[in-house]
Amino acid sequence: MSRVKISIIGAGSAVFSLRLVSDLCKTRGLHGSEVTLMDIDENRLKAVQILATKFASEMKTELTFKSTTDLQEAIKGSDFVINTALVGGHAFLDRMRAIGEKHGYFRGIDSQEFNMVSDYYTLTNWNQLSYFLQIARTMEELSPDAWLLQAANPVFEGTTLIRRNSKIKMIGFCHGHYDVFEVAETLGLEREKIDWQVAGVNHGIWMNRFRYEGRDAYPILDRYIAEKGAEPFRPVSPFKIQMSPASLEMYGFYGIMPIGDTVRNSSWKYHYDQETLERWYGSPWGSPDSEPGWQWYKDQLGQITQATMGLAQAIAYYPQASLEMLVTEGAKSLSGDFTGEAMKLYDPSQMSGEQHIPFIDAIVNNNASRFVVNTLNEGTISGIDDDVAVEVTAVVDSQGIHIEDVAPRLPDRVIDWYLRPRIMRMEWALEAFMKKDPGLIVEILMRDPRTTSYEQARGVVEEIFGAW
Amino acid sequence: MSRVKISIIGAGSAVFSLRLVSDLCKTRGLHGSEVTLMDIDENRLKAVQILATKFASEMKTELTFKSTTDLQEAIKGSDFVINTALVGGHAFLDRMRAIGEKHGYFRGIDSQEFNMVSDYYTLTNWNQLSYFLQIARTMEELSPDAWLLQAANPVFEGTTLIRRNSKIKMIGFCHGHYDVFEVAETLGLEREKIDWQVAGVNHGIWMNRFRYEGRDAYPILDRYIAEKGAEPFRPVSPFKIQMSPASLEMYGFYGIMPIGDTVRNSSWKYHYDQETLERWYGSPWGSPDSEPGWQWYKDQLGQITQATMGLAQAIAYYPQASLEMLVTEGAKSLSGDFTGEAMKLYDPSQMSGEQHIPFIDAIVNNNASRFVVNTLNEGTISGIDDDVAVEVTAVVDSQGIHIEDVAPRLPDRVIDWYLRPRIMRMEWALEAFMKKDPGLIVEILMRDPRTTSYEQARGVVEEIFGAW
Numbered sequence: 001m002s003r004v005k006i007s008i009i010g011a012g013s014a015v016f017s018l019r020l021v022s023d024l025c026k027t028r029g030l031h032g033s034e035v036t037l038m039d040i041d042e043n044r045l046k047a048v049q050i051l052a053t054k055f056a057s058e059m060k061t062e063l064t065f066k067s068t069t070d071l072q073e074a075i076k077g078s079d080f081v082i083n084t085a086l087v088g089g090h091a092f093l094d095r096m097r098a099i100g101e102k103h104g105y106f107r108g109i110d111s112q113e114f115n116m117v118s119d120y121y122t123l124t125n126w127n128q129l130s131y132f133l134q135i136a137r138t139m140e141e142l143s144p145d146a147w148l149l150q151a152a153n154p155v156f157e158g159t160t161l162i163r164r165n166s167k168i169k170m171i172g173f174c175h176g177h178y179d180v181f182e183v184a185e186t187l188g189l190e191r192e193k194i195d196w197q198v199a200g201v202n203h204g205i206w207m208n209r210f211r212y213e214g215r216d217a218y219p220i221l222d223r224y225i226a227e228k229g230a231e232p233f234r235p236v237s238p239f240k241i242q243m244s245p246a247s248l249e250m251y252g253f254y255g256i257m258p259i260g261d262t263v264r265n266s267s268w269k270y271h272y273d274q275e276t277l278e279r280w281y282g283s284p285w286g287s288p289d290s291e292p293g294w295q296w297y298k299d300q301l302g303q304i305t306q307a308t309m310g311l312a313q314a315i316a317y318y319p320q321a322s323l324e325m326l327v328t329e330g331a332k333s334l335s336g337d338f339t340g341e342a343m344k345l346y347d348p349s350q351m352s353g354e355q356h357i358p359f360i361d362a363i364v365n366n367n368a369s370r371f372v373v374n375t376l377n378e379g380t381i382s383g384i385d386d387d388v389a390v391e392v393t394a395v396v397d398s399q400g401i402h403i404e405d406v407a408p409r410l411p412d413r414v415i416d417w418y419l420r421p422r423i424m425r426m427e428w429a430l431e432a433f434m435k436k437d438p439g440l441i442v443e444i445l446m447r448d449p450r451t452t453s454y455e456q457a458r459g460v461v462e463e464i465f466g467a468w
Numbered sequence: 469m470s471r472v473k474i475s476i477i478g479a480g481s482a483v484f485s486l487r488l489v490s491d492l493c494k495t496r497g498l499h500g501s502e503v504t505l506m507d508i509d510e511n512r513l514k515a516v517q518i519l520a521t522k523f524a525s526e527m528k529t530e531l532t533f534k535s536t537t538d539l540q541e542a543i544k545g546s547d548f549v550i551n552t553a554l555v556g557g558h559a560f561l562d563r564m565r566a567i568g569e570k571h572g573y574f575r576g577i578d579s580q581e582f583n584m585v586s587d588y589y590t591l592t593n594w595n596q597l598s599y600f601l602q603i604a605r606t607m608e609e610l611s612p613d614a615w616l617l618q619a620a621n622p623v624f625e626g627t628t629l630i631r632r633n634s635k636i637k638m639i640g641f642c643h644g645h646y647d648v649f650e651v652a653e654t655l656g657l658e659r660e661k662i663d664w665q666v667a668g669v670n671h672g673i674w675m676n677r678f679r680y681e682g683r684d685a686y687p688i689l690d691r692y693i694a695e696k697g698a699e700p701f702r703p704v705s706p707f708k709i710q711m712s713p714a715s716l717e718m719y720g721f722y723g724i725m726p727i728g729d730t731v732r733n734s735s736w737k738y739h740y741d742q743e744t745l746e747r748w749y750g751s752p753w754g755s756p757d758s759e760p761g762w763q764w765y766k767d768q769l770g771q772i773t774q775a776t777m778g779l780a781q782a783i784a785y786y787p788q789a790s791l792e793m794l795v796t797e798g799a800k801s802l803s804g805d806f807t808g809e810a811m812k813l814y815d816p817s818q819m820s821g822e823q824h825i826p827f828i829d830a831i832v833n834n835n836a837s838r839f840v841v842n843t844l845n846e847g848t849i850s851g852i853d854d855d856v857a858v859e860v861t862a863v864v865d866s867q868g869i870h871i872e873d874v875a876p877r878l879p880d881r882v883i884d885w886y887l888r889p890r891i892m893r894m895e896w897a898l899e900a901f902m903k904k905d906p907g908l909i910v911e912i913l914m915r916d917p918r919t920t921s922y923e924q925a926r927g928v929v930e931e932i933f934g935a936w
């Protein structure tokens with residue numbers, strides 16, 4: 001049993017924090033660890049502190065929790081720092097989107113080709129990127145041997161940025177790759193029997209390997225598409241789009257399946273307007289990144305935040321109440337996805353699916369396991385610069401991260417028509433941020449299908465950044 | 469004196485052919501050579517044969533001329549093959565442009581970011597690209613040791629395509645880099661005293677070195693811009709845009725001067741419509757690639773073709789007439805640029821500026837000289853793939869082509885924001901051509917600022933290529 005010190009930055013994100021705490025409770029090898037919850041929002045922080053403590057005690061595990069609003073205090077002496085903060089919050093994202101729409105940029109200027117995810121801002125949220133660097137710098141000083149585990153978006157830009165500018169150990173995580181199993185299940189394949197691999201960049205990953213019982217499983221997918229591909233697509237939530245027409249068409253064009261958020265991160269072809277979105281991602285939402293789709297998501301987040309605050313208050317008043325009972329009953333009013341998530345928290349046989357705690361367990365206790373990680377390319381995917389963060393599979397143990405060979409290699413179609421253009425935009429966005437040059441954002445917008453004049457692009461950028 | 473066999477494919481392009489013939493006449497070391505004129509247009513061919521023969525005899529040089537409409541016959545046994553053919557002619561380009569405009573693509577779908585030159589079609593003129601390969605294949609068979617000198621556009625795509633797919637010796641030429649001297653002259657600098665270098669890709673070259681009397685000359689340009697930059701720009705022809713506001717603004721953004729056709733090959737920022745074009749490239753034309761600018765150019769070409777046909781007829785009837793007198797008198801009705809060109813033909817102290825004949829002289833007679841050549845990168849410009857054709861300076865002698873080091877290196881701004889996006893489009897266009905896949909052209913148009921729906925892009929491509 002190893003006692004480590006884990007800090008969670010942006011711990012007020014209650015769902016995320018409780019999932020990590022739940023995972024920790026189920027990971028024997030990390031019992032006795034100390035968790036520092038850090039957030040700038042004291043109310044949220046207090047609530048998470050109460051809930052986490054209660055949760056751990058109900059799960060009969062020895063974990064200690066501290067809270068702080070001070071970044072330095074949180075980081076000092078940590079072994080692992082998990083960053084899940086969203087600087088400016090959803091309110092900032094909404095404000096930027098509204099300014100963009102006012103100037104004729106449907107869904108805001110941060111929505112770009114292959115980068116449509118609505119809380120993945122690469123152009124306007126410089127504060128978020130600055131915070132990434134601030135955390136890295138603080139770690140260099142106060143916990144130079146610690147690992148930074150990045151959950152906050154944009155993971156692609158963030159991992160590239162931090163790794164290029166800091167010597168700390170750092171890795172980015174996302175859970176989008178689990179949609180590999182959504183593909184398998186749709187085809188009636190057993191999860192355990194598929195041999196899969198994904199590769200690409202965060203939110204731009206592709207299932208380069210898909211085998212079942214020793215044989216290529218893509219023909220099974222092809223048969224499914226031939227038989228069912230034309231049937232109307234009816235998603236049960238805006239996020240259930242792994243098998244949407246957009247996804248299947250991308251498969252047709254690129255030759256292998258886009259996985260997870262990659263399906264959202266498509267071209268304007270599927271995103272021009274609400275009608276187009278619904279055609280490709282199903283009605284009524286038309287993807288999570290449509291107006292109704294994103295509203296749905298924010299409503300759920302809002303309900304969860306309210307519910308957690310309420311729960312924390314209840315526990316504060318009645319410390320002997322059963323949190324388990326309150327959570328599992330309370331979650332029933334949420335949508336299917338979220339109810340399932342809440343149930344999982346208490347199910348000892350299930351981890352949350354977040355990779356952070358198993359990663360820590362692998363590093364600390366040599367409990368080797370397979371992950372999908374974001375780390376510098378350094379030759380893993382050929383045709384991509386070495387110093388660009390890629391998302392690939394790796395086995396992790398106490399020796400470190402062992403990246404798997406990408407086999408079979410990604411098709412040229414994916415490299416030339418998807419990854420390279422996406423990487424180019426990452427480079428542009430990072431340069432604009434590093435130089436703090438809004439003029440570069442204008443230049444990016446000159447290449448945007450929504451721009452019809454220089455004045456339009458200049459106008460939106462001036463309203464966001466002020467004159468320069 | 470070396471007698472070599474030179475074939476000119478597309479020799480009906482009278483101006484170009486006469487310039488080569490004139491250069492040949494002025495190059496002692498190549499006297500006695502045999503020139504095979506090849507074209508599919510018999511009338512043009514006949515006219516050029518008459519004029520070339522007459523010209524050489526007036527210049528008192530021993531050159532023999534043959535004509536053929538057969539590619540194999542032209543290539544067989546050649547030492548040098550110069551390709552200047554435009555398959556489909558300007559009529560084809562106009563037709564494609566008209567279809568594009570009908571579907572809402574101002575100036576046609578081949579006009580793309582950093583690729584606005586109106587006879588530089590990379591998407592729709594597959595016949596032109598096929599012909600490039602056909603010439604290379606024919607040479608492999610019938611003159612495997614010969615050099616192919618490529619003048620026909622697109623030189624960038626063409627050089628890359630041929631070099632990737634054939635083992636013949638091949639090089640691409642363009643004369644756009646002479647605008648380096650336009651910069652120098654505007655600043656009152658003596659041509660001979662400037663130390664310059666350009667690098668990039670064809671029609672995307674940048675003056676990485678600009679020194680005068682041993683000192684950096686960019687500060688002189690900066691002073692000029694500070695003093696005169698705001699004065700109204702009045703071009704004397706649509707092509708005189710090296711010092712246009714567009715060019716100076718590009719200099720501001722990229723850090724070094726774009727040279728020659730690079731100034732035309734800019735972003736949509738300068739190309740949205742006629743008004744925008746005139747603002748950046750001057751009235752009344754607004755660049756050679758506006759509707760009036762290109763009309764001006766085609767009118768000139770038409771007049772020249774007519775004039776040459778007339779001249780040839782005159783010489784056929786009155787073989788003893790003086791061609792020199794007819795040419796120099798006749799050219800006076802043309803615009804300034806073209807009059808100067810015609811005068812040059814007979815001026816023994818001036819070469820045409822086309823690099824083909826001096827290149828042959830360098831290779832054959834070890835008459836070493838400096839050129840701007842298009843050849844595979846192979847490490848010359850870092851940050852660009854090895855198998856991409858770059859346009860760089862080289863000294864050529866009988867040992868071959870000695871590429872100069874690019875010093876100072878190109879700024880990252882040029883690589884990341886101009887060359888890489890341009891190269892990406894080249895790759896896309898070549899893949900569409902190689903696979904004969906119009907669907908890829910649709911995909912390219914999905915990234916085009918003029919596209920507002922998938923149906924629009926699909927519609928224009930179907931009208932051009934038929935259904936697929």
Ligand SMILES: NC(=O)c1ccc[n+]([C@@H]2O[C@H](COP(=O)([O-])OP(=O)(O)OC[C@H]3O[C@@H](n4cnc5c(N)ncnc54)[C@H](O)[C@@H]3O)[C@@H](O)[C@H]2O)c1
Pocket residue numbers: 009010011012013016038039040041044084085086087088089090119120131150151152153154155173174175176301
């Ligand atoms: N990698 C993944 O798998 C994944 C999945 C979902 C969301 N995300 C990302 O996680 C982040 C959080 O999303 P969310 O919806 O929970 O947002 P949220 O706004 O609900 O929560 C983020 C928390 O960060 C806190 N915060 C803001 N500024 C801070 C600062 N300077 N220091 C510390 N804390 C600060 C906020 O108070 C809030 O509690 C986003 O970047 C989102 O894109 C990642």
Ligand SMILES: NC(=O)c1ccc[n+]([C@@H]2O[C@H](COP(=O)([O-])OP(=O)(O)OC[C@H]3O[C@@H](n4cnc5c(N)ncnc54)[C@H](O)[C@@H]3O)[C@@H](O)[C@H]2O)c1
Pocket residue numbers: 477478479480481484506507508509512552553554555556557558587588599618619620621622623641642643644769
């Ligand atoms: N590299 C440079 O510096 C430079 C400069 C100007 C023009 N160009 C290019 O040169 C080419 C010619 O331009 P132009 O304005 O003279 O065109 P043009 O149409 O006037 O002349 C081209 C000639 O090619 C001939 N031709 C067409 N199909 C042929 C075939 N299959 N075989 C042989 N000949 C054929 C035509 O009959 C015509 O005589 C274009 O590609 C243009 O873009 C290059």
